Amino acid sequence: MLTSGSRGTFLLLVLAEIASATNIERHGIVSRYNPVRTASSNSTPMQVGNGHFAFGADVTGLQTFLPFAIMSDWGWKNDSLPDGTTEADLEAYRGETWDGVAYLFGGPEPLQDWLTANPGRANLGRVGLLFVDEVGGVADVAEGDLEGTSQTLDLWTGTMTSSFQWQGEEVAIRTVAAQSNDAIGVTITSTLVERGRLGIFVDFPWNYEGPFFGFQAPFVGFWNETSKHTTSLTTGPGLGDNIGAAIAHTMVNNTFFTVVGGGDSFSIERVSADEHRYTILPNASISSFSLTIAYAPNMAKTIPTVDNIKMESESVWKDYWSKNGFIDLVTGSGDARADELQRRIILSRYLMRVNEAGDTPPQESGLVNNGWYGKFHMEMFFWHSAHWALWNTWDLLDRSSGTYARFLSTSVQRAQGQEGYATGARWPKMTDPSGRSTPGEINELLIWQQPHPLVFAEYEYRAARSDPRATLERWREVIRATADWMAAYVKRNESTGFYDLGPPMYVVSEDTAPNVTRNPAFELAYWRFGLDHATIWMERLGEEVPETWTEVRDNLAPLPIEDGLYAVYEGIPSDFWDSPTYTSDHPALVGLYGWLPQTANVSLDLAKATAEKVWVSWNISDCWGWDFPMLAMSAARNGETEKAIEWLLHPLFKFDDVGMPVPMRRYIATPYFPGAGALLYAVAMMAEGWDGSGGAAPGFPKEGWQVRTEGLSKAM
Ligand SMILES: *[C@@H]1O[C@H](CO)[C@@H](O)[C@H](O)[C@H]1NC(C)=O
Ligand SMILES: *[C@@H]1O[C@H](CO)[C@@H](O)[C@H](O)[C@H]1NC(C)=O
Ligand SMILES: *[C@@H]1O[C@H](CO)[C@@H](O)[C@H](O)[C@H]1NC(C)=O
Ligand SMILES: *[C@@H]1O[C@H](CO)[C@@H](O)[C@H](O)[C@H]1NC(C)=O
Ligand SMILES: *[C@@H]1O[C@H](CO)[C@@H](O)[C@H](O)[C@H]1NC(C)=O
Ligand SMILES: *[C@@H]1O[C@H](CO)[C@@H](O)[C@H](O)[C@H]1NC(C)=O
Ligand SMILES: *[C@@H]1O[C@H](CO)[C@@H](O)[C@H](O)[C@H]1NC(C)=O
Ligand SMILES: *[C@@H]1O[C@H](CO)[C@@H](O)[C@H](O)[C@H]1NC(C)=O
Numbered sequence: 001m002l003t004s005g006s007r008g009t010f011l012l013l014v015l016a017e018i019a020s021a022t023n024i025e026r027h028g029i030v031s032r033y034n035p036v037r038t039a040s041s042n043s044t045p046m047q048v049g050n051g052h053f054a055f056g057a058d059v060t061g062l063q064t065f066l067p068f069a070i071m072s073d074w075g076w077k078n079d080s081l082p083d084g085t086t087e088a089d090l091e092a093y094r095g096e097t098w099d100g101v102a103y104l105f106g107g108p109e110p111l112q113d114w115l116t117a118n119p120g121r122a123n124l125g126r127v128g129l130l131f132v133d134e135v136g137g138v139a140d141v142a143e144g145d146l147e148g149t150s151q152t153l154d155l156w157t158g159t160m161t162s163s164f165q166w167q168g169e170e171v172a173i174r175t176v177a178a179q180s181n182d183a184i185g186v187t188i189t190s191t192l193v194e195r196g197r198l199g200i201f202v203d204f205p206w207n208y209e210g211p212f213f214g215f216q217a218p219f220v221g222f223w224n225e226t227s228k229h230t231t232s233l234t235t236g237p238g239l240g241d242n243i244g245a246a247i248a249h250t251m252v253n254n255t256f257f258t259v260v261g262g263g264d265s266f267s268i269e270r271v272s273a274d275e276h277r278y279t280i281l282p283n284a285s286i287s288s289f290s291l292t293i294a295y296a297p298n299m300a301k302t303i304p305t306v307d308n309i310k311m312e313s314e315s316v317w318k319d320y321w322s323k324n325g326f327i328d329l330v331t332g333s334g335d336a337r338a339d340e341l342q343r344r345i346i347l348s349r350y351l352m353r354v355n356e357a358g359d360t361p362p363q364e365s366g367l368v369n370n371g372w373y374g375k376f377h378m379e380m381f382f383w384h385s386a387h388w389a390l391w392n393t394w395d396l397l398d399r400s401s402g403t404y405a406r407f408l409s410t411s412v413q414r415a416q417g418q419e420g421y422a423t424g425a426r427w428p429k430m431t432d433p434s435g436r437s438t439p440g441e442i443n444e445l446l447i448w449q450q451p452h453p454l455v456f457a458e459y460e461y462r463a464a465r466s467d468p469r470a471t472l473e474r475w476r477e478v479i480r481a482t483a484d485w486m487a488a489y490v491k492r493n494e495s496t497g498f499y500d501l502g503p504p505m506y507v508v509s510e511d512t513a514p515n516v517t518r519n520p521a522f523e524l525a526y527w528r529f530g531l532d533h534a535t536i537w538m539e540r541l542g543e544e545v546p547e548t549w550t551e552v553r554d555n556l557a558p559l560p561i562e563d564g565l566y567a568v569y570e571g572i573p574s575d576f577w578d579s580p581t582y583t584s585d586h587p588a589l590v591g592l593y594g595w596l597p598q599t600a601n602v603s604l605d606l607a608k609a610t611a612e613k614v615w616v617s618w619n620i621s622d623c624w625g626w627d628f629p630m631l632a633m634s635a636a637r638n639g640e641t642e643k644a645i646e647w648l649l650h651p652l653f654k655f656d657d658v659g660m661p662v663p664m665r666r667y668i669a670t671p672y673f674p675g676a677g678a679l680l681y682a683v684a685m686m687a688e689g690w691d692g693s694g695g696a697a698p699g700f701p702k703e704g705w706q707v708r709t710e711g712l713s714k715a716m
Contacts (some may be wrong), residue, residue, distance in 0.1 A: 260291060364672055641701040
């Protein structure tokens with residue numbers, strides 16, 4: 001309902017939204033998709049969390065049998081430097097020089113490997129149920145020894161409830177994540193607790209992310225390498241409010257703290273000096289044992305009580321579901337597919353808030369496990385996080401959108417180091433929280449991450465959520481530096497007079513030879529989009545638009561066309577549609593009009609014909625994750641609404657029983673959350689429309705679907 005860039009209608013819009021906010025029975029729709037399990041999955045956990053921190057559980061609501069991870073946006077560690085190298089060697093690291101430009105790949109191997117793997121994201125530990133035998137020893141129990149296992153995640157309150165019988169007695173466990181702390185609150189209720197037969201254990205893994213351990217899933221870290229790291233326990237009064245014990249965990253030079261308390265009085269013991277496992281039992285004979293377990297990079301002075309955590313989780317999650325955008329497909333739709341699409345939407349909304357709302361852009365597998373050492377990829381930031389804007393979930397997007405401002409100075413240095421550009425910032429690809437980019441040919445030569453800040457900035461401006469002038473100012477330097485680099489990166493082609501993109505460069509699908517890749521269609525359109533929006537931004541600010549931006553924008557090379565269709569890049573072999581080399585992986589050609597709004601140099605007829613050619617000629621079996629929502633957005637904008645639904649529900653685009661987007665193929669992080677982010681972006685666009693779209697739910701078929709929305713914004 002928000003028309004593009006229109007701010008005058010905002011008040012009316014707010015009133016309209018308040019009036020309509022009661023129309024959809026949100027609680028009923030959300031709760032309908034509460035995940036239920038009767039056994040642990042051996043690949044995905046059930047999770048609670050807050051976006052900065054997430055806790056993955058097995059069927060006991062803890063990590064009793066399976067060590068799913070506890071991960072955060074702050075828990076990063078470095079391994080020791082390679083033998084014989086110093087910090088100064090790291091700083092001096094340079095790789096190959098191509099045509100006079102030094103890149104960060106192909107340098108000395110030990111340093112390259114270290115820089116690739118470090119810092120790596122750490123699994124902070126493990127919390128499990130402790131079974132005690134009749135004589136007070138630790139009982140060896142397997143999941144198969146339990147009966148009646150049952151587990152439900154209440155999405156509306158972020159509460160996981162697990163229950164079973166052990167030796168004929170009932171056990172119930174409630175697990176909740178704090179929202180303003182990185183902690184869980186656990187309550188175990190059973191007559192077994194009363195008799196001293198149940199407690200909790202905590203444990204700590206050695207985290208190692210050396211060259212071969214970039215992907216660690218479903219479990220992260222090594223539990224057997226106990227001599228490589230240390231833990232030390234402190235107990236007693238004086239530690240702080242509510243705190244009964246603290247464990248410092250040190251790996252090389254990195255120390256994290258685990259603080260226990262916030263509930264019933266307990267005793268804690270280290271199992272043995274050469275292990276990092278600690279057992280915790282209630283001091284008194286009580287039928288219900290509650291404990292807060294909090295994780296932090298520094299020793300906390302206070303931690304929340306279990307009761308506080310429960311109340312906070314209930315109110316924060318309720319607000320999340322009630323006050324942001326919402327789509328109801330199930331109340332009136334006759335189409336049988338509405339239910340599965342709604343399930344994907346609800347579970348994705350839950351998991352994005354648990355895994356993908358931290359201070360940095362998310363990693364591909366969120367806070368579930370490690371892919372690419374836990375680092376994040378700036379080109380994926382769009383697919384992970386742009387949906388927050390369409391769903392008007394600004395508090396969560398605000399946490400990470402400041403990343404561009406934080407990475408500005410290192411990105412300016414990168415630009416200067418590579419080509420000696422006097423101005424501008426080149427955004428990194430695979431990145432750590434300090435903004436350091438990871439060596440690698442693709443990492444250094446990819447460019448489609450560059451225009452993304454213009455998208456985030458534009459949505460923030462349109463949302464009219466604060467003083468628009470403040471938004472313009474906040475993004476000014478980032479936008480200026482982004483566009484300066486875009487204008488500097490192109491090369492003027494003396495024979496055509498146009499500005500060319502590349503070589504060397506990698507395209508979105510990362511599968512063309514960098515030294516021959518010139519003027520790729522998608523990147524040209526996105527460059528045009530970026531320079532257009534940067535220009536508009538400066539005009540809004542009342543500032544002069546740099547001449548080079550206009551000169552480059554208006555003279556970018558034309559999009560390559562072969563036989564009446566757009567081509568991946570200029571000069572690609574003309575039979576490329578028949579070649580598996582070029583018709584695999586991300587089909588960014590469909591993004592020309594779909595993912596992107598129409599840019600001045602894109603012909604809609606050609607874009608549509610190209611998209612339809614992709615449908616028949618691309619190896620769809622090789623597509624994954626966000627490819628399907630991208631195909632859906634293209635179909636939707638081209639008026640092929642039935643096809644749009646089919647892409648969103650394609651058999652190769654899967655979401656498991658708890659809603660994790662699980663790819664079907666090859667060595668990529670699982671779950672692969674860009675798929676979930678893209679689903680939410682696409683479905684919001686199809687439901688609420690895009691600039692210039694007409695009618696309600698323009699991306700949905702007219703027959704069989706009744707689409708009701710509240711609080712969404714249009715896509716560009
Ligand atoms: C890891 O080492 C790098 C290089 O010395 C340093 O810049 C960074 O701050 C370290 N990170 C952590 C989490 O220790
Ligand atoms: C750990 O700290 C020591 C002493 O401060 C330092 O010499 C060493 O380089 C550090 N190691 C890493 C991997 O950061
Ligand atoms: C690309 O060109 C550079 C400079 O001419 C050369 O050093 C490099 O090996 C080439 N790379 C590839 C992948 O062909
Ligand atoms: C721990 O397990 C890993 C992987 O299974 C193995 O490579 C390593 O050698 C083991 N370490 C010890 C100390 O047993
Ligand atoms: C709980 O019991 C342990 C061990 O008996 C004792 O050291 C500790 O002080 C007790 N804690 C409280 C709060 O009573
Ligand atoms: C300039 O453009 C022409 C035609 O597109 C192309 O053949 C040529 O390789 C380009 N020149 C350079 C230096 O890239
Ligand atoms: C791209 O669009 C601009 C603005 O409409 C136009 O001036 C320019 O000629 C177009 N360039 C090409 C190569 O089509
Ligand atoms: C299409 O992709 C699938 C999955 O990667 C692969 O197994 C198959 O060989 C590919 N087909 C062709 C024709 O390349």
